Every structure is written in structure tokens, then in C-alpha cells.
Amino acid sequence: MKFKQLQALKGRAYAAFAKGERLEVPEQDASRLDPISLAFVGDAYYALYLRRRLVQTGIPNVQVLHLLASEFVSAKAQAYVYRHIKETLDETEASVCQRARNAYSQAPKSASVAEYHDSTALEALVGYLIMAEKSVRLDGLMDEIYRFTKEYCAIKHGEKV
Numbered sequence: 001m002k003f004k005q006l007q008a009l010k011g012r013a014y015a016a017f018a019k020g021e022r023l024e025v026p027e028q029d030a031s032r033l034d035p036i037s038l039a040f041v042g043d044a045y046y047a048l049y050l051r052r053r054l055v056q057t058g059i060p061n062v063q064v065l066h067l068l069a070s071e072f073v074s075a076k077a078q079a080y081v082y083r084h085i086k087e088t089l090d091e092t093e094a095s096v097c098q099r100a101r102n103a104y105s106q107a108p109k110s111a112s113v114a115e116y117h118d119s120t121a122l123e124a125l126v127g128y129l130i131m132a133e134k135s136v137r138l139d140g141l142m143d144e145i146y147r148f149t150k151e152y153c154a155i156k157h158g159e160k161v
Helices: 003-019 035-056 062-072 075-088 091-102 113-131 135-156
Strands: none
Touching: 035 062, 035 091, 035 113, 035 135, 062 135, 075 091, 075 113, 075 135, 091 113, 113 135
């Protein structure tokens, strides 16, 4: 998208947001939304969920909370989780994840391309469940994510799993 097109779309999007209206685009099933947009939503929810769980442990130091949260939401941790839950996905969820894995995005230096694609798939899955309003499935998935995140961290810190 060219810069002028991007600016025009941003202006229309802001106007719709300010008026509390929906941008005039065809409505889509949540599973057909742009996978990077789903990952955008999923990333925010994922980070908030894990931060809440950390705060609930009673850790009194924000710096420690931040360090742990950064570790938990890293592409490496998310890729580990994705590899452990992908076999439990239904056909629609697997399709969302596959589209997210194949979407163009640049991997950060802190993770391999494969890890980054897997983490994007996991974030898109979370975003899809939110946008599709599948709260029961989302709650169950987040419990699994939490379990595998703890397992990843235990392995990373040399603990027995």
C-alpha cells in the first residue's frame, strides 16, 4: 500500500472510530480476517493474560514482573507453546494458524524465522477466538497456553519437567 493510500485509509478509519461507527468494508467471518490483524489482537490479549497471571503470584517488583513477562511472551516461548497445542486444533483454527504462518512478516533477531511464524500463528489463533467470540474455547486454550509457558520456562531455567 502506498503512503498516500495508507494515510487516506487512516483518515477514514479514525473518522469511523471517532464516530463509533464501523468502517465501510464488507463484513467477514472472523476466520477470514487478515491473519496479521488477528495476531495483533491476539498478541495484546496474550500479553495481558500472562501479565495478570504474574501479578496474581504476588511478585512485588515491577522490574521482575516485566522481565518474566518478556520471557513468557517471547517468540521462542510462543513457538514452543504452539508446537504443543497445534494437534488439538479444529479445522478452522488450523486454517487460521496456517494462514498466519504464511503471512508476510519480518522475524526479529531474537528468534528464528520458524519460531516467529509459529508465534504469529499462536497469536492469530487467540485473536480469532476473541473476534469469533468463542470465550469457552479461548478460556480453555489460555489455560493450556499457561501450562506450556510454565513448562517452557522450567526447561529454559534448567528445571525438571
